[in-house]
Amino acid sequence: MSADTSPKNLDANPPVDGSELIRFDKVTKRFGSNVVLDELDFSVASGKHVTLIGPSGSGKTTILRLLMTLTSPDSGSIKVNGDYLTHEQRNGKLVPAGDKHIREVRKNIGMVFQQFNLFPNMKVLRNITEAPVTVLGLSKDEAEERARELLDMVGLGDRCDAYPTQLSGGQQQRVAIARALAMRPQVLLLDEVTSALDPELVAGVLDVLRDIARTTDITMLCVTHEMNFARDISDRVLMFDAGRVIESGSPDKMFTEPEHERTREFLSAVL
């Protein structure tokens, strides 16, 4: 990763308290001349459920991809659970993070994508146990026990031996949720997880996520066009426009009395 932030500026925006799990400090991301994130600052406290809303192309998915290190910032810094994702300490100095450091920090993060991304040649159970065995070093038995519990939780306890293509899109997405949770991440990133589903399959997936939000202490950062879902699960909603957070607040405030004109325009178009 090659973030060119000057290390001396990295602590210009110190944590407010020890419970912060994600912190973006002046993160800028460009694609050519397109400035997608413009010195973006925001943070997510541990255990909270935060939803990102905003017009198409405003950079919501880019934020999740930065956290997964699928892309890197041009400048600024990202911290996860107090550790820089973008930088590491070497010989007393902050330098751009190497692969080993990135892998360690990323163990805290699970992501569910729009397109499920299951391994097509592996049965459902193996899809879920693969990373806990190879990355976390769990024994096969431990990983399978945990995978079966998670499959029960997402309502697919009887489909361990199916291949992904034998499942509906909604079922595949529920396996993908179980797979992300199997790594015991502290934060779950959800990127428009129902966008690729037939309408009749959306409710089942959202119900599973509502249960997870209600019954676990996992932190969630969610991009969704499902505003009712956002209203149900979110502690805080962030409205993005032109690469920055232009307004944030509780779902009640954001959906019933937004202050910013752009938020009002956006919500009147989608609600």
Ligand SMILES: Nc1ncnc2c1ncn2[C@@H]1O[C@H](COP(=O)(O)OP(=O)(O)OP(=O)(O)O)[C@@H](O)[C@H]1O
């Ligand atoms: N790999 C890339 N190369 C070039 N441009 C990109 C790339 N990825 C994203 N972009 C551009 O960055 C901008 C933000 O994209 P992003 O997917 O983050 O937006 P979004 O808010 O998630 O949009 P949507 O709600 O439509 O999914 C868009 O203009 C997009 O075209």
